[in-house]
Amino acid sequence: MYKLIFLLTLLASTVPHANPDTNAAAENADSLVKAADEYRQTADEIIVSTVVKRYKHNTLNRERRYDVYIKPDRKSLVISKTPSEKGQKVLMLDDQFWLLLPKTKRPIRITPMQKLMGEASIGDVATLKWHEDYTAEYTSTYDKSKSGNNELLLKAKRKGATYSEIALSLAPKTNVPLYAALFLASGKLAKTAYFEITTKNGREQVSKMILKDGINKNQRTEIEYIENKPYSLHYKYFNPAYLARNPSLAIQ
Amino acid sequence: MIDLKTVVCIMVLGILMFSAKAYADYSVSLLLNPQYYSYSPDTLFDVPDSSIEKPKLTSEQTIELTGGIQTSSTTYYYLLSTINQLSDDGSSDTEFNVNALFLSHGLNSWELTLGRRISTWGIGYGFRPLDVVQQHDQQTTSLQSITGKNQFALEYFSDMSSWSLLWVNPLQNKDSDDNKSNHQLESVVARYATSRENQDLHALLRYNNENKVQLGLGGIQILTDAISAHGSLLLSQRYQKQIHSLTGQNENFLTTRNPFITKRYNNGLQSLIGLNWSLLSKHNIIMEYWYNDMAYTRQQWNALFELTKAQRALLNQGLAPAASVHDNIAWSASALQTQSLAQHNMMFRWSYDAADWTPTVNTLMSIDDGSSITTLSAIRRYHLFKFEAGLRTFSGHNDTVYGGLLLKKIMYLTLSSEF
Numbered sequence: 001m002y003k004l005i006f007l008l009t010l011l012a013s014t015v016p017h018a019n020p021d022t023n024a025a026a027e028n029a030d031s032l033v034k035a036a037d038e039y040r041q042t043a044d045e046i047i048v049s050t051v052v053k054r055y056k057h058n059t060l061n062r063e064r065r066y067d068v069y070i071k072p073d074r075k076s077l078v079i080s081k082t083p084s085e086k087g088q089k090v091l092m093l094d095d096q097f098w099l100l101l102p103k104t105k106r107p108i109r110i111t112p113m114q115k116l117m118g119e120a121s122i123g124d125v126a127t128l129k130w131h132e133d134y135t136a137e138y139t140s141t142y143d144k145s146k147s148g149n150n151e152l153l154l155k156a157k158r159k160g161a162t163y164s165e166i167a168l169s170l171a172p173k174t175n176v177p178l179y180a181a182l183f184l185a186s187g188k189l190a191k192t193a194y195f196e197i198t199t200k201n202g203r204e205q206v207s208k209m210i211l212k213d214g215i216n217k218n219q220r221t222e223i224e225y226i227e228n229k230p231y232s233l234h235y236k237y238f239n240p241a242y243l244a245r246n247p248s249l250a251i252q
Numbered sequence: 253m254i255d256l257k258t259v260v261c262i263m264v265l266g267i268l269m270f271s272a273k274a275y276a277d278y279s280v281s282l283l284l285n286p287q288y289y290s291y292s293p294d295t296l297f298d299v300p301d302s303s304i305e306k307p308k309l310t311s312e313q314t315i316e317l318t319g320g321i322q323t324s325s326t327t328y329y330y331l332l333s334t335i336n337q338l339s340d341d342g343s344s345d346t347e348f349n350v351n352a353l354f355l356s357h358g359l360n361s362w363e364l365t366l367g368r369r370i371s372t373w374g375i376g377y378g379f380r381p382l383d384v385v386q387q388h389d390q391q392t393t394s395l396q397s398i399t400g401k402n403q404f405a406l407e408y409f410s411d412m413s414s415w416s417l418l419w420v421n422p423l424q425n426k427d428s429d430d431n432k433s434n435h436q437l438e439s440v441v442a443r444y445a446t447s448r449e450n451q452d453l454h455a456l457l458r459y460n461n462e463n464k465v466q467l468g469l470g471g472i473q474i475l476t477d478a479i480s481a482h483g484s485l486l487l488s489q490r491y492q493k494q495i496h497s498l499t500g501q502n503e504n505f506l507t508t509r510n511p512f513i514t515k516r517y518n519n520g521l522q523s524l525i526g527l528n529w530s531l532l533s534k535h536n537i538i539m540e541y542w543y544n545d546m547a548y549t550r551q552q553w554n555a556l557f558e559l560t561k562a563q564r565a566l567l568n569q570g571l572a573p574a575a576s577v578h579d580n581i582a583w584s585a586s587a588l589q590t591q592s593l594a595q596h597n598m599m600f601r602w603s604y605d606a607a608d609w610t611p612t613v614n615t616l617m618s619i620d621d622g623s624s625i626t627t628l629s630a631i632r633r634y635h636l637f638k639f640e641a642g643l644r645t646f647s648g649h650n651d652t653v654y655g656g657l658l659l660k661k662i663m664y665l666t667l668s669s670e671f
Contacts, residue, residue, distance in 0.1 A: 054607075061608075062635075083670045084636050086279050087318075093412075096447065096474075103397065105370045109452045113478040113530040159477060184532065219607075236361060240452065241414035241445045245327075245356070245363070 029136035029152050033168065034129075035175040039197065040206045040225070041128035044072045047231035049081075050125055051224045061219075066125050069233045074133075076126040077237060089243055090122045095160025100243040107243040112160050123162030124191075124211065124223060130154060130168070133161040142172035149178060163190060177206065182214075189214035191221075200228070278319025281670040283395055286311040290661040295650050296560045297585035297658055303578040304585060306658065309340040314396050316351070327356040331370070331397055352400040363407040370400035371418070373443065373454065374484065375470040378599035378616060379542045379592070381486035381522035382468045384458045385420050386435045389591050391616065391625065393642060393664045401435070413446040434492075437462055450474040454484070464489035478532075483525040491520035491546055496584060499555035505562045506572055506580050512587075520545040526599075534605040540598070547592040548653075550620040557651040560584045585658065593653040594618035608633055616654075623648025623655040640666040 041048075047069050054062045065081040073094070080088040087102030098107045099114070127133065134154035142150045147169060154166040167181040180193040196208040206225060213219040236242050287310050292298065313336040320329035331352040337345045354367025374380020378390050388398050401420050408415040417440075424438040439460035446453050451473045458466040470484030494512040498504060526540035548556070563580050566572040596619035603612040610631040617624040629642030644662040648655020 083279060084633070084638065086670055093447075094449075096449065098447075103395065104372070106372050106374070109447070109472040109474065109480065111474055111476070111478055111480050111528070111530055113532060114528075114536070186532070216607075235411070236358075236409045239409045239412060239414060240447045242409050 029138050030131055032150060032152065032170055032175050033131040033134070033136045033154065036168070036170050036177045037129045037131050039175075039177060039195075039204060040209075041070065042203070042205060042228055043230040044070075045230060045232045046070050046228060047233070048128065048225055049227040051226055052125060053222045053224070055220050055222070057218050068126050068128075069231065069237070070126075070128065071233065071235070071238060074129075075238050077233070078122055078126045090126065091238065091240060091243055092122075092126050092160075093238060093240075095158050097160070098240045098243060105244050107240050109240070124209075124221075127162060130166065133158050134166060136168070139167070148172065150175070174204075176204065182211075277322075278317065279670055281314075281316045281318070281668060283314040283316070284311070284665075284667040285314070285394060286665050287393070288663040289659060290663075291658050292650075292660040295656055295658055296557060296564065297581055297588070297656065299578040299581050299585075303575075303582040304658065305341075307339045307341060311338045312336070312394065312396070313338075316397055325358050327358075329354055329356070329369075331400075333397060335396065349399055351397050354400075361409050363405075363409070365403070365405040365407070368400045368402050369405070370398060371403065371420075372398075373445075373456070375452075375454065375472060375482050376484060376524045376526060376540060376542070377538050377601065378526075378540045379522075379524055379544065379597065381484045381524055381542075381544075382454060382456060382470050384435075384439075384456060384466060384468060384486065385418065385441060387591065391591070393627070393644065393662065393666070395640075395666055395668055412448070413444070416441070416443040416445075418443070434463065439463075463491060478530050480528045481526070482528065484523065486520075486522040488520035488522075488545075490516055490518055492516050493546065493548070493552075494587070494590075495552070496556055496559060496587065499552070499559050502562075505559060505566060506576055507583075508576075511580075511583055517545070522546065536601075536603045536605065538599070538601040542597050542599075544592045544595055544597070547590075547595045548587070549595060553621070553653060554651070556584055556587055557656065588653070588657055594620055596620050618648075618653050621648065621652035621655075623652035625654050636669045636671065638666075638668045640664075640668075642666075 047067060050066050050068060052064045052066065053060055063082070064085065067079045067081055069077040069079070074092070076092045078090040078092070080086060087100070089100040091098040091107070095112065097110045097112065097114070099110050100107045133156060135157050136152045136154045138151070139153050140151040142148055145151050150170045150172055152168045152170065154168055156164050163182045164185040165183040167183070169178045169180065170176065171178055176197055177195045179195065181189055182191045182193060184190045191211040191214055194210040194212070195206050196210070197204050198207040199205070200207070205228060208225065209223045211221040211223065213221070289306070289308055289310070291306050314333055316331065316333040318331045320327060329352060333349045333351055335347050335349065350368060352368050352370050354365050354369045356363055356365040371385040372380070372383050372388055374383035380387065380390065386398065386401050402422065404419040404422055406417045419440055421436060421438045437460040439458055441456060441458045443454070443456040451471055454468070454470040456468040458468070466486060466488045468484065468486040472480055472482040474480045492514050495515045497511045497513050498507060522542070522544050524540060524542035526538060529537045560581055563577050563584070567574060567577040598617045598619055599615065601612065601614045603610055612629045612631070614627040615624055624647050625644060626647065627642055627644040629640055632639045642664050644664070646654045646657050646660055650656055
């Protein structure tokens with residue numbers, strides 16, 4: 001009898017949207033995205049070391065290294081560690097963006113569109129929390145979807161979000177991100193993302209995000225998360241005027 | 253042939269590299285920049301090579317060493333370079349530069365800096381009125397780092413704002429201010445910068461013996477996801493121009509010594525407005541207009557062109573020794589060596605950010621006389637290397653600022669790499 005009650009309770013908790021109230025469903029969808037984000041960003045203030053590899057026709061075409069410093073309230077600082085781009089920095093504060101090219105020795109305020117230019121979409125490297133930029137809703141719960149996964153549709157709630165919509169697929173119960181279709185404002189499929197998970201320091205984390213280009217089908221970009229550890233960088237590094245200080249130095 | 257100076261420079265760089273490696277971060281960049289020049293025989297300023305050197309082929313080889321030591325509160329930073337210049341006449345020159353060398357100490361939100369530092373703050377792509385400490389030639393095809401200014405700076409950084417107080421070129425001998433360019437003068441500069449939701453704002457105040465008070469304002473406004481507008485303005489209580497002393501008269505057209513004199517004016521204005529438009533297709537367009545009181549007016553250019561025509565007439569009529577006339581024309585041509593030639597300027601720049609290469613078209617036009625400079629270039633990146641190839645052409649009648657230049661075309665290649 002107790003076993004039956006337990007199973008019914010478990011079923012109710014894992015299938016919350018059999019007859020969902022709209023607000024509750026949206027809230028739950030958002031909480032699922034938040035849970036999925038924790039596989040990429042393991043603490044509120046962290047440094048993430050990434051290697052971005054771009055492949056063309058399955059041949060490695062380019063490799064870039066970045067250190068990404070993240071603070072709460074959508075603050076991130078991306079510092080290029082690749083020798084040919086050493087000292088290049090991108091500062092993202094909410095929906096505001098600044099770029100520092102080492103030769104210019106001055107930060108330049110850039111538009112969200114300029115952020116998409118350059119070597120790789122910096123937004124892909126610097127944004128590890130989709131729940132802050134997007135509102136989510138179910139397109140299908142795992143018990144009803146053909147894939148057996150929770151299927152969510154994320155819509156940008158901020159103008160600085162890199163993509164207009166994201167169709168995200170999460171594993172049931174664990175909310176591990178599996179894949180996502182990333183759409184531009186024009187409705188075009190920009191990229192399809194696939195996630196690889198490994199266990200580090202006793203917890204499951206996203207170790208790699210593979211982005212297949214939706215426009216240039218023969219291209220793919222792999223973002224490998226080499227290291228992900230809590231780190232609190234002094235707030236002055238997130239002041240645009242401070243970007244030009246010590247342009248080529250690593251932050252100690 | 254490598255001379256002793258070159259060997260010493262290489263040794264100093266080597267020692268610094270290895271000592272830096274032991275303690276901190278550093279990087280080395282290499283630049284190779286061969287250029288081919290084509291000259292016009294039709295310009296008013298055409299004189300034999302003995303009066304003005306006209307190399308057809310030059311090449312600059314640059315090694316830059318950047319690095320420093322950083323602790324939680326103190327930073328020691330350096331940027332050193334050696335530049336070797338070769339010319340088709342067989343000449344070779346090597347120089348060693350300390351582009352930056354400073355010590356900076358931070359205490360919470362305050363920073364104190366002592367030493368030589370590159371300080372460029374301006375807003376704009378073709379021209380930056382707010383670069384009052386030093387200006388980088390925005391039209392140069394060279395990728396070399398500029399040399400900073402000696403300074404003592406106190407700065408305060410709050411959440412989204414910063415205050416700076418700089419003493420630039422401190423303790424200089426003021427007796428020789430006449431021979432110094434604007435950016436070599438001892439000056440005190442106060443600057444404020446702040447960032448808001450959709451805009452960056454800058455304000456500055458500068459004082460020195462020559463310009464007296466200068467007030468600058470500037471900002472960038474993000475208009476849409478794709479378009480931003482920018483502008484800047486610098487008001488100077490006083491400014492100077494080098495004016496040819498023989499212009500504006502019809503009696504004497506030749507002189508035996510440098511004819512340029514410093515003339516002072518009141519209430520100078522430098523201003524710029526521009527738009528930056530980036531498309532999702534990775535095209536980028538920049539349009540700018542700027543006005544610069546420090547450049548010659550159309551009347552001042554006309555006076556110089558008329559003087560040069562009169563000097564050339566003396567030569568054609570055999571009324572003066574050719575060498576003397578050529579030297580005088582060469583002096584007049586030196587007016588074209590300054591960075592800002594025209595008062596009213598329009599710039600258009602298009603670039604396309606493809607995956608591996610970036611083609612760019614840049615046109616700068618003098619509105620006063622319709623002459624222009626057009627630069628076509630393409631940048632290709634391959635692993636650690638960046639290649640740039642470009643062609644610059646100068647157009648206009650021979651009595652216009654860009655059409656009057658001796659140069660007609662420059663072809664250049666740049667190979668750069670950083671390790």
